Amino acid sequence: MSAAVRVHESDPSALLDAAFRRIALEGMAGVPVANPALRVEAVGFARRQGHWLGVLITPWCMNLVLVPGAAAGWQCAAPGRRAFHRFPAGHLAFLGADEPEVGEFRTCALFSTMSAFANQVEARMAAVATLDALRHPPEAADPVPPNEAFGEPERADRARPMSKRKFLERVLGRG
């Protein structure tokens, strides 16, 4: 790794496009996991805390991508190393990557393969929706969900509203 990270003053979308179009023809050529209805496209790149954040769609995967927009606040990470970034939606682990067209950047996997998307429009919608969802805290789900299978009688009890008779029995202490 060179010590100085390549900093992008302007939107790196075109560079990412070029890099992954090359990869589609080279490394991914003949790998039977690509969705032919899709093409490489960098979506929604904008500055976030000094760096470029966006989504990269390729026919074989969709990733959140973070490209350095300033030397400050960017710690070099070798490929394969995790770096955590905090978003309103939660902590996301990014892995380091490096391509000659772009230099160093970081990716966080969203989808692979891309067979769930029928066309580029759908993939782009998911990309935009992801960038939007990143800005909102996740809906707090109860980590201990209501019991689903333990103790059948108890569950039956809860599912059924208490009858008037049973209520009175309980109140009068004869239950």
Next chain:
Amino acid sequence: MVETFYETLRRQGITRRSFVKFCSLTATSLGLGPAFAPKIAHALETKPRTPVIWLHGLECTCCSESFIRSAHPLAKDVVLSMLSLDYDDTLMAAAGHQAEAILDEITKKYKGNYILAVEGNPPLNEDGMYCIHGGRPFVEVLKETAKDCKAIISWGACASWGCVQAAKPNPTQAVPVHKVITDKPIIKVPGCPPIAEVMTGVVTYVLTFDRIPELDRQGRPKMFYGQRIHDKCYRRPHFDAGQFVEQWDDDSARKGYCLYKMGCKGPTTYNACSTVRWNGGVSFPIQSGHGCIGCSEEGFWDKGGFYERVTDIKQFGVESNADKVGGTVAAVAGVAVAAHAAVSALKRARSGSGAGKTEQGDR
């Protein structure tokens, strides 16, 4: 009066400090966050201990081997005593008639209140004669013991899916537990063996919260089996960049490129290996340079060679998950579906669940 977990632990000389530490580590490994540690502590202090019967059918004991090697600093003391393994023919001191008497006693004394953990599976051919337990076919013992249990934990690929003894042509007609026991909640913890931390995590969850964890459609706890190896693999950027190992020990192998072309089943395997890892978070197969063989998936022995590429996009994973995007073109529905897919993808990407501390590891 049945003693509580906490009393059992204290009696065995485990300090209050160790106990509290165990509670917070458990909360983290379950992806529940530190706020849950006091809840776990409270449950363990007040709940009477739940007896666990651990039966062994046709199996190799690798689940037990994995379990007792849990790298959890206190697993040896805490989980084993918490489990109150009243019956486990590998770990208990009793033997012979005395052991079988214990089995009988627990099923009667704790009727409807004990957990049945099953390692291995029952063979049905020749009236079950291929696996004999205390002089009787294992399938009979299994049915009898399951009759009054509260829930079943199916350990490993054997109990969950059948594993190697059920692979074609399955001469003993070995079947997974859920084919024989159909009227009890069953938690499948597949893997050959399952990860020790996953096993202790599931047990702790069940015993402390007195309920089964949220399961996926196949009956596996979502907290540990909600993601594919591929989703969190540290070699994932190499897959994305089309950098593959083409031959064992080529330059790409030395550089640690993606093992997909060498038959890695990471893209179709739901397990926590790439986040929790093995041997206390030290490594996992891909990190050691070998592809995932998909040992936690149903029928993995019969899914082609370990070194054959996954080429069928349909089985590549996402489809079998809940976040299918679907082929809709209607704009409104499309936007809603895309938003749902986005939220699911971020949920997968979030570092919390099941990851524990090991994700800080650099590789």
